[in-house]
Amino acid sequence: MSDVLAVAEHRRGDLRPISHELITAGRELADATGGELHVAVISGDVEAFADSLNREGVDAIHTITDGEEFNHDLTVESLDALWSALDASYLVAPNSVNGLDYVPAIAQRLDLPLVTDAIGLSLEDGLEVTRERYGSKVETTVAVADDAGAVVSVRDGEWPPAEGVGDATVESFDPGVDESAIHSTVTGFQEVGAGDVDISEADFVVSIGRGIEEEENLELIERLVDATGATLAASRPVVDNEWLPKNRQVGQSGKTVTPDIYIAIGISGAVQHVAGMKGAETIVAINTDPDAPIFDIADYGIVGDLFEVVPALIEEFGGETA
Amino acid sequence: MQILVTVKEVGQLGDEVVIEDGEIAESALEYDLNEWDEYALESAVQLSEAYDDVEVVTATIGPERSDETIRMALAKGADRAVRIWDDALTADGAGDETPADGLLDTRVRVELLSAIVEREEPDLVLSGVQSADAAFASTGVALAEEIDDAWAAVVNDLEVDPDAGTASVHRELEGGIEELTDVPLPAVLTIQTGINEPRYASLRGIRQAQSKELTVLDLDDLGIGTDAVTGALETTALYEPETTSDATIWEGDAESTAGELAAFLRDSGVIEG
Numbered sequence: 001m002s003d004v005l006a007v008a009e010h011r012r013g014d015l016r017p018i019s020h021e022l023i024t025a026g027r028e029l030a031d032a033t034g035g036e037l038h039v040a041v042i043s044g045d046v047e048a049f050a051d052s053l054n055r056e057g058v059d060a061i062h063t064i065t066d067g068e069e070f071n072h073d074l075t076v077e078s079l080d081a082l083w084s085a086l087d088a089s090y091l092v093a094p095n096s097v098n099g100l101d102y103v104p105a106i107a108q109r110l111d112l113p114l115v116t117d118a119i120g121l122s123l124e125d126g127l128e129v130t131r132e133r134y135g136s137k138v139e140t141t142v143a144v145a146d147d148a149g150a151v152v153s154v155r156d157g158e159w160p161p162a163e164g165v166g167d168a169t170v171e172s173f174d175p176g177v178d179e180s181a182i183h184s185t186v187t188g189f190q191e192v193g194a195g196d197v198d199i200s201e202a203d204f205v206v207s208i209g210r211g212i213e214e215e216e217n218l219e220l221i222e223r224l225v226d227a228t229g230a231t232l233a234a235s236r237p238v239v240d241n242e243w244l245p246k247n248r249q250v251g252q253s254g255k256t257v258t259p260d261i262y263i264a265i266g267i268s269g270a271v272q273h274v275a276g277m278k279g280a281e282t283i284v285a286i287n288t289d290p291d292a293p294i295f296d297i298a299d300y301g302i303v304g305d306l307f308e309v310v311p312a313l314i315e316e317f318g319g320e321t322a
Numbered sequence: 323m324q325i326l327v328t329v330k331e332v333g334q335l336g337d338e339v340v341i342e343d344g345e346i347a348e349s350a351l352e353y354d355l356n357e358w359d360e361y362a363l364e365s366a367v368q369l370s371e372a373y374d375d376v377e378v379v380t381a382t383i384g385p386e387r388s389d390e391t392i393r394m395a396l397a398k399g400a401d402r403a404v405r406i407w408d409d410a411l412t413a414d415g416a417g418d419e420t421p422a423d424g425l426l427d428t429r430v431r432v433e434l435l436s437a438i439v440e441r442e443e444p445d446l447v448l449s450g451v452q453s454a455d456a457a458f459a460s461t462g463v464a465l466a467e468e469i470d471d472a473w474a475a476v477v478n479d480l481e482v483d484p485d486a487g488t489a490s491v492h493r494e495l496e497g498g499i500e501e502l503t504d505v506p507l508p509a510v511l512t513i514q515t516g517i518n519e520p521r522y523a524s525l526r527g528i529r530q531a532q533s534k535e536l537t538v539l540d541l542d543d544l545g546i547g548t549d550a551v552t553g554a555l556e557t558t559a560l561y562e563p564e565t566t567s568d569a570t571i572w573e574g575d576a577e578s579t580a581g582e583l584a585a586f587l588r589d590s591g592v593i594e595g
């Protein structure tokens with residue numbers, strides 16, 4: 001019998017959706033051994049968060065009232081103390097940006113093996129975690145050979161959110177964190193990506209990725225956009241190279257778009273990009289690689305060279321051909 | 323001030339995935355400096371240009387093959403390099419060059435890197451957010467915990483004040499939000515792509531890199547026993563994910579596929595004309 005501790009995540013007053021997904025993933029692990037599922041929620045309005053986290057399958061919720069927003073030092077110290085008070089074997093946490101900021105540290109602190117970015121879990125002869133490598137091109141299973149347990153971070157959107165109303169006990173936990181253990185200070189938040197255009201409002205988006213190769217080739221896509229009246233967007237590499245401003249970036253760290261039509265050109269479809277555009281009504285992909293993951297979520301596709309297809313498309317709409 | 327940059331050589335997969343005996347075939351991989359580490363290195367070199375007396379040292383866990391990648395980092399402005407390797411780190415423990423799965427266990431990488439930190443005593447450690455191959459995204463923060471440094475993960479803006487002994491960073495959260503955080507030095511920061519524009523190595527840099535110090539250390543040198551590098555993780559399967567595409571693929575040459583797409587767009591009503 002192994003108990004599981006899941007760690008909820010919130011930001012600026014709201015629980016993030018991964019919190020309810022973690023309950024499902026954590027319950028799966030707990031069920032495999034007949035253990036209990038505990039949930040920890042740290043900082044902010046923990047009472048309200050606990051209400052929302054009290055869903056089917058949760059046995060106990062531990063609220064830690066220190067702090068308002070996420071702080072990794074407070075999180076690591078709190079989880080360390082809570083872990084000592086419980087008798088759990090598995091800690092499941094979000095593979096979010098804030099997860100990246102504390103999960104490796106708590107695993108190191110507890111001297112437990114860590115597997116990150118899980119997309120599947122099984123617990124039979126031991127824990128086995130399914131995860132991707134090489135930017136989603138390869139999937140692997142990783143077996144954990146440690147009787148003491150493990151720390152697993154979970155990719156968002158892979159488990160359905162837990163539903164219903166649970167009958168978990170809700171208890172306040174005082175981790176007794178010493179102020180001297182808090183090293184980093186969050187001084188504020190900043191919205192980025194404001195600017196001339198809000199791509200999240202567009203009905204028709206043409207988005208360009210790494211396949212464009214060179215900055216000067218962007219001009220081709222701009223002519224397509226002019227000819228069709230689409231709104232221009234991009235995946236991360238194009239913005240990292242500063243060929244387009246941050247407000248054009250679609251994906252996990254950029255904007256989420258929900259247009260009627262989204263044309264992904266030269267975009268492989270990494271999970272971080274898909275997170276920002278899977279809500280589009282119709283997705284069209286143009287890519288040279290027939291195995292590119294973008295085709296998994298596309299409704300229509302062209303397997304071909306954008307430098308041939310796009311000029312032909314511009315011509316169709318009577319745009320300027322170079 | 324000393325800045326330690328973790329530099330990993332990663333195998334990059336082309337369009338073709340070839341799997342042999344449950345591993346990616348060597349022939350399908352091209353080795354290169356990990357993209358995230360390239361940005362970390364550039365941040366370090368920029369700091370060394372902005373302030374006096376900054377030494378940039380790279381730290382690598384990897385076989386001899388990595389030296390080419392390390393020389394490239396030296397050519398881009400690092401002052402010297404340390405590389406850790408040992409037969410005990412290979413798959414068969416006898417020098418076969420395929421790294422053992424032990425290295426998947428973050429604690430093993432941290433054990434090795436913390437020994438380097440102990441020798442070098444850097445004020446700042448910069449590490450890429452993740453590697454392009456295994457993508458655990460865990461080394462930097464776990465290392466910080468081990469060596470009792472402050473840290474910040476997923477940094478996409480960095481200002482260091484060496485006199486005050488602080489780093490002011492932006493952390494790139496999801497959805498276009500950045501968290502502004504102050505971190506006291508010594509610290510470990512994990513660096514996100516896009517934070518800067520990594521330079522190309524100049525010819526002069528490449529020439530100079532040949533004579534820069536590259537120290538190779540094994541477990542004995544670091545005083546680490548082989549038990550400490552046996553990880554708890556093992557890859558039990560590796561395969562190409564099933565494609566679940568049910569997209570309608572328009573076939574034909576560029577003209578005809580573009581024609582299909584154009585007709586579709588006109589029908590959909592998003593375009594006039």
